[in-house]
Amino acid sequence: MANIPQKIIHEYLRHDKKFPHVWCSGCSNGIVLGGIIRAIADMQLDRDDIMMVSGIGCSSRMPVYVDFNTLHTLHGRSIAYATGIKLHKPHMKVIVVTGDGDCTAIGGNHLIHAARRNIDLTVVLINNNIYGMTGGQCSPTTPHEAIATTAPYGNIEPDFNICNLAMGAGASFVGRTTAFHAIEMQNMIKDAIIHPGFSMVEVISACPVIFGRLNKKGGAPDMMKAMRDNSIPLAAVEKLPPEKVEGKIIRGILRRDERPEYCDEYAKLVKRVQAKEAK
Amino acid sequence: MxxxxxxxxxxxxxxxxxxxxxxxxxxxxxxxxxxxxxxxxxxxxxxxxxxxxxxxxxxxxxxxxxxxxxxxxxxxxxxxxxxxxxxxxxxxxxxxxxxxxxxxxxxxxxxxxxxxxxxxxxxxxxxxxxxxxxxxxxxxxxxxxxxxxxxxxxxxxxxxxxxxxxxxxxxxxxxxxxxxxxxxxxxxxxxxxxxxxxxxxxxxxxxxxxxxxVRVISRIKPTVPPQWYKHYDENQKYLSPLASYGEGYRFHVTGLTHDSHGFPTNKASEAADMMERLRKKISHNIRDLVQIESHKMEDATIAIFAAGITSRAAKSAVAAARAEGIKVGLLRPLTIWPFPDDAVRRMLRNVETVIVPELNQGQLIHEIQRLTKDKSDSNLIAIQRVNGRLITPNDILRKIKEVC
Structure with a gap:
């Protein structure tokens, strides 16, 4: 037999007309796409039940490439569209793919309220610390003093800690990983999809062409190595002295709580109201 | 009487x-x-x-x-x-x-x-x-x-x-x-x-x-297998079937300009097709979309064109003016967009004066102006109010008497 490439992702990609993709070389978005596909393949979910929703930005171009139910919406609004779909078809597994600007700047309001409702959406937030698609403007996660095209003298704003934001708003599953830790990411996405409630998976990613170049971070391999070297698993945090934790990316599932899920609560309300009406 | x-x-x-x-x-x-x-x-x-x-x-x-x-x-x-x-x-x-x-x-x-x-x-x-x-x-x-x-x-x-x-x-x-x-x-x-x-x-x-x-219309569901489904299919009158998520049709929807399958495109021909479909599904179905009420317009020389609550005041003014023998009628669009061009043009053909009362600084009147280009401006009269109060039947009646 000839050596015919047969990877899992090939079964899930829309091959006609959609490629080549829009992402730059060295971008982490493809790794995250692979992680989501492998998580879904692992769970053997029916792809007719998978709904992928996105907003606007580099990461939000993902749905067009995959053979699921896919919806590419307005900047910042993916969670609001996803809420409508999930409430009408609660059996669907609704995955929102978004970025730091899309989800925590323009879409911040929808993020906190979906987290508060604890509606069963899985948000995969690819955090590249910058607006890539529009060419390198400052985002809510651009680090303090980093360079962006709209912060040419260095960013004077403090940055968001996305996981803390999601937890503060009431998200019942919150995890952080990086594009370097592909297997960990894939498993975390799987856990997040299984979790009945609002899940946030923050994937720290590399944007070598824009963020990396503006901030002299080297090429894609250097940025991947930085993710490896500058991150520590949650389990190790307690054993390390505080100075070794300072400034590091902490990876792992930061919260996994059982809390009433919104669609379940709505179904209960309907039952209650109808029982009362029947009397 | x-x-x-x-x-x-x-x-x-x-x-x-x-x-x-x-x-x-x-x-x-x-x-x-x-x-x-x-x-x-x-x-x-x-x-x-x-x-x-x-x-x-x-x-x-x-x-x-x-x-x-x-x-x-x-x-x-x-x-x-x-x-x-x-x-x-x-x-x-x-x-x-x-x-x-x-x-x-x-x-x-x-x-x-x-x-x-x-x-x-x-x-x-x-x-x-x-x-x-x-x-x-x-x-x-x-x-x-x-x-x-x-x-x-x-x-x-x-x-x-x-x-x-x-x-x-x-x-x-x-x-x-x-x-x-x-x-x-x-x-x-x-x-x-x-x-x-x-x-x-x-x-x-x-x-x-x-x-x-109550006549209820629901979207047409596709009857073809998923692999044949086009999310934007031009059948007759540009009304195409619509699948729902989660029912086996794994379609893509985007706010980007798209082809007939719903996938983004930058091709001029596909972009033009999409824009034409959006336009034609309205413009080719005007007769189905447009509703307009014509009230006492048969012999009218003065027409009032008004929508919503303002048309209620106009209707009272028409009754009062008719009681005094003034030939005035009312045209009231139930569909304001698409604008009922043909119907309005036809109905204003024999009218000398059009009065357009509206609770704004002049919006509907521009459409009437567009359709009555051949009439002089003095025959098109505005009554506009933006102080939070309604235009009353008397306000309109007074104007009718001024022009007749």
Missing amino acids: PKTKTEKTKVAAVKEAPIKESPKKDNRKVVLMQGNEAVALGALDAGVNFFAGYPITPSTEIAEILAAELPKRNGVFVQMEDEIASICAITGASLAGAKTLTATSGPGFSLMQEGIGFAKITETPCVVVNVQRSGPSTGMPTSPAQGDIMQAKWGTHGDAPAIVLYPDSVKESYELTIRAVNLSEKYRTCVILLLDEVIGHMREAVTLPDIEN
Whole structure:
């Protein structure tokens, strides 16, 4: 037999007309796409039940490439569209793919309220610390003093800690990983999809062409190595002295709580109201 | 002597009036209700099973009633975090197969404009009810105004035609809500229903039809296997079937300019096809979309052109003027967009003077100006008011007497 490439992702990609993709070389978005596909393949979910929703930005171009139910919406609004779909078809597994600007700047309001409702959406937030698609403007996660095209003298704003934001708003599953830790990411996405409630998976990613170049971070391999070297698993945090934790990316599932899920609560309300009406 | 009975002529053909006359009169219920209640009831009777909204005066009662009623009928009511989220949630739910509606007023309507454009470019059925209030900005939340007539057409960026309906009474609020839902399903677009604040809050006796006599239109579902399905298929009259998410048709929807399968494109030919489809599905179906009431226009030399609550004042002024022997009539659009060009042009042919009263600084009058270019400007008379008060029958009568 000839050596015919047969990877899992090939079964899930829309091959006609959609490629080549829009992402730059060295971008982490493809790794995250692979992680989501492998998580879904692992769970053997029916792809007719998978709904992928996105907003606007580099990461939000993902749905067009995959053979699921896919919806590419307005900047910042993916969670609001996803809420409508999930409430009408609660059996669907609704995955929102978004970025730091899309989800925590323009879409911040929808993020906190979906987290508060604890509606069963899985948000995969690819955090590249910058607006890539529009060419390198400052985002809510651009680090303090980093360079962006709209912060040419260095960013004077403090940055968001996305996981803390999601937890503060009431998200019942919150995890952080990086594009370097592909297997960990894939498993975390799987856990997040299984979790009945609002899940946030923050994937720290590399944007070598824009963020990396503006901030002299080297090429894609250097940025991947930085993710490896500058991150520590949650389990190790307690054993390390505080100075070794300072400034590091902490990876792992930061919260996994059982809390009433919104669609379940709505179904209960309907039952209650109808029982009362029947009397 | 003026006739007491109003002859109502639907000049442009209306093939599918939403309500048939009930065969047995006794079966009809007479109910005293508010315009906003009538909208909520119309939505339920049209089969709306998903409402997402945000409280705003003077539309809030619509949300309150649906919050109570939808759970009884297995529908979904959700109060979102703002109006932007509301239009997005109903669009998402519609793509998943729900019949959807939201209700708001000026400030919320402005916030929804980007989402309305998304529903139009993605050809997703949904209805936005805008109970208009005085503006701009916060304005006078409990005072009437007709300032959103142009926003309803041009509010979203880019170029896309609009379907906008405008009732003049509580009863018609019920009927046009059903019609708005039906048209949104049939034409796969966001249909807008404009109410005046006073119609939203006014109570009138309404004769409701039997539910069996309410004509409900639902989207056409695809009959082809998924691999043959095109999300935007041009069949006759540009009305194409619509699959729902989660039912085996794994389609893609994007706000980017797209090809007939829904995938983004930069090709000039495909972009032109998409824009033409959006335009033609409206322009090729004008006769189905347009409704206009002609009242005592047969021998009129003076015509009043007015919509919504202002047309009620105009109707009274017509009766009073006719009592004094003045030949005046009223033209009232129930569909304001697409504008009923042909019908208006035809009906104004023998008229010497047109009076356009409206609660704004001049919006509908531009359309009449466009259609009566051959008449001199002195024959086109505006009555405009933007102080939160209505134009009264006397205001119009005075103007009629000035010109005759």
